[in-house]
Amino acid sequence: MVTAESPALSVHDRYDDASIEEFRRRGWWKGGSAAALLDRWADETPTRRFVSDGVVELDYASVRERARGLGAALLRAGVRPGDRVAMQLPNWAEFVVGYLAVARIGAVLVPIMTVYRKTEVGHVLRNSGAVAAITTGEFRGFDHAAMFRELKDGCPALGTLVIARAEAGDGELSFDAACTTETDDAELGAFPGPDDAHVIVYTSGTESTAKGCVHTWNTLDFSARGLAHEVFQTRPDDVMFMPSPVAHATGLVVGVLGPLAVGSETHLLDVWEPGEGLRRIEQYRCTASATATPFVRMALDAQRDAERDLSSMRFWLCAGAPIPTALASEFHDAFDGGVLMPLYGCTEIMAGTCCHPGDPLERRAGSDGSTALDGIRIKLVGPDGHEVPTGDEGEICYWGPGGVLGYWRDPERTAATIDSDGWHHTGDLGRSDEHGYLRVSGRLKDIIIRGGTNISAAEVEGYVAAHPAVAQVAVVAYPDERLGEKVCAVVVPKPGETPTLEGITTFLRGRDIALQKLPEKVVVVDEMPMTATGKVQKFVLRDTVREA
Template sequence: MVTAEPQVLTVGDRYDAESIRLFREKGWWQDGSAAALLDRWAEATPTKRFVSDGVCEFDYATARTRARGLGAALLRRGVRRGDRVAVQLPNWSEFVIAYLALARIGAVLVPIMTVYRHTEIGHVLRNSGAVAVITTGVFRGFDHTAMFRDLRADSPALSTIVVVRSEAAEGELTFEAACATETEDSELGDHPDADVPQVVVYTSGTESTAKGCVHTWNTLDFSARGLARDVFQLGADDVMFMPSPVAHATGLMVGVLVPLSVGAETHLLDVWEPTEGLRRIEQYRCTATATATPFVRMALDAQRTAHHDLSSMRVWLCAGAPIPEALAIEFDQAFDGGVLMPLYGCSELMAVTCCHPGDPLERRAGSDGSPALEGVEITLIGPDGEEVPTGEEGEICYRGPGAILGYWRDPERTTATIDTHGRHHTGDLGRMDAHGYMRVSGRLKDIVIRGGTNLSAAEIEGYVLAHPQVAQVAVVPYPDERLGEKACAVVVPVPGATPALTDITSFLKERHISMQKLPEKLVLVDELPMTATGKVQKFLLRDLAREATG
């Protein structure tokens, strides 16, 4: 049975009239579209390289021609404005063309990372009601096109499959043939409204079913222009390097929209391998990037023997974990003065806090930054719903022009997340210092309730991570008959080490850590289970801790 078409979320549902007026008056929302930006740069710098991936590359004029052709081919297959189109591709230049084609005809991009399989994608297809998919054949040993052919039986809305760099079956389209479609402006129509849904990004679903985050062009463009201007200080001569998946929030925002906003270049890497990543930075003279923090550690380790020329790299934004001071110092040296800066954000809000050019090392290594962009308001809310004093922990709430309209086909979750003051509740905890810099301190529900006392898992993780034999750690609760819960430290040791629980607890006692915060169980693992966006899957670790002995 086909699910009834949902009522489309509108800007008026999310923001009051005064907020909308302010956003436009301040220039935070400027309307336009991604395709209009592409037109602008294709006219101004037609032969300038726009996107490359080591295999194929397109200048701005070619990118526009191909995007227009693909858009026309989809229209002729029945795709209409507001229809959702799933795109599951690696970090290839074709992903950028696909996004811009959908932006031109007013269809809604539903990006899906290549690591996701039948279960996750089946949910996305059913929830989004996608009418078409753009994907590839075999990539890293898995046949994506075959998967979508299987999923069509349970996704009756899905009628069109476009295949990139592979053979198409009867009734399907090849990407190359679709991009070669000749078209006129009259067929493509006017550029879409900047306030209607443009992208639905699904969360990685560490704890529950993935949610579809509904962004408009204005909510995305606000963050893209602001990051380009205030954080990366990007110009047309810069080259963005993007090894993070462009099919998710960080990669889409920083790898595609930020360079597009200023007519710069972007270089994509489809499989992260640190030595190859460094080689690409040197070859393409990349000047900026954004990744999860572990990418930096791997890059620095590789550079010890690779010795690439990394002097072009000016800014590397780090997300997902704090930046240790030693890592920031090592980065400054390896990248010849390049700056490592923290960024805190999420699919719903993109850029929440970050450090900015000129922030000293102690800010970059000791905080997650201040509000990322002008117009972003950050409030820390306590359990009573009131703002907490400086230095105290509270839930991080965001209000500003970059927030989603809501969750696709999930009004209950939308209502539970966005309060009557227009604040988006992130579910993350943080502390703000007297200078307006915030440190993310944990998840609202990422706690161990030991004997009725709430212990922050992130706080304990920070203590354990200081142990010299610990490379990575995640703290999770396990049941205890007497206290309700106790803390288990799941540790990835440094190579060659096998720390015991007593080694870690003695180390923490010497640093005068509260006894109740000492882990009472230790599990050693080779690696922590992660989502494709670099989040630890703690629900798996809770099961591991529950079953482990000792």
């Protein structure tokens, strides 16, 4: 592991000079900044609504004013360009303001999903070296501010807490009060450079600890702007509906940066409930969305009784699971001609492949699309490192302007993932057809995709293994109609012990583990199926779990 004094990642560490020159010449990297874009729309369309969440509605001018005030308050609290600022907020307007405040002063946003608890949040704070954090009080029965106050003692760099929609304590900043801070351009300073670190998004992947994916403004803007223009074909009068967490890749890029790219609107939903989601679509006349595929199934089931007017919704992008033909057809009928589109990507590359407007149903239901944007290259490689023939399975590798610079303070993981030619090895498996359309077929990674969220099996195994009744554990996915996959712990008990689902989940709750990582099924076995080299045969366990 690398120390806090390790140098930050640079675009020149990630790309050679010829690639950087091509990205700029071709307009894939346009430069600028999030703050400059916000200024543009606040000047051109100041009264156009930018963000709403069912409680708060803010136009472009108001978002700019509040972001500048909060940025100044952070500067006065000691935050400097390049410093990391963590933010754990629900899908609220405050998240958008907070992100743009951090971006304006050249600090680096570290978004944290609200489902994460003390164990995960503590790791992110310590690894990122965050000097400030923006959070809330009680949300869905959990007190986030109290957690941060407790964690602050073990995170010496963390000096400032900003509390939104709850009372700030002594020495803390009230979000709303901070947003009213009077300031000017001289205090806020110059806009940050487009190749500086912009956000660090933590993702578990296959690892037992989350790793921080470092993106610049250019790498994020490439994906957000490209998806907005080439895939969503977003217009200024469009309204993006975003129930996916804006603290993670899909929500941030599609739900915040996409609308910002064209000066349109985003509507955020903080708690996914399909009936409420449909009501919001109808009320705000939402035109597009992007979620994990299971969200669509739940929305369609709710629409049978709700019978909402969904005619405004013309486009819904899905990731994390294939789109069945029947689902695409049902969506078309329920949303009055709306189109369901697949996308393959991950936090490291954002958008890899997707279908595009005009692709027929058989393409949308039978593949994960072709290269998402101009400038992206996708290849499939075999175990020998060479490209596989069309139709053969290989690891999906990405090259392009949207690739992550690397993993924060982790050169070993970076080197293991990005090869010397700049190709990012995703760890996912796929097959391509003669027309260049990809179908994701599996993964080298040991992850569980629950409702579109990656959960590291190794991480959950480490938690369950600490239970006093468990001698050995292996965590695998089992299929779920609603969420795609759920977490199952296969355990070998210690002599005389009988581990139960209730006992294990109660034990893990006491250790402040994110709820989505708790096993939802426990299967007790006498011994694990093993290979000749002593590895657990998880494919056998998956069959066992399905039959259990």
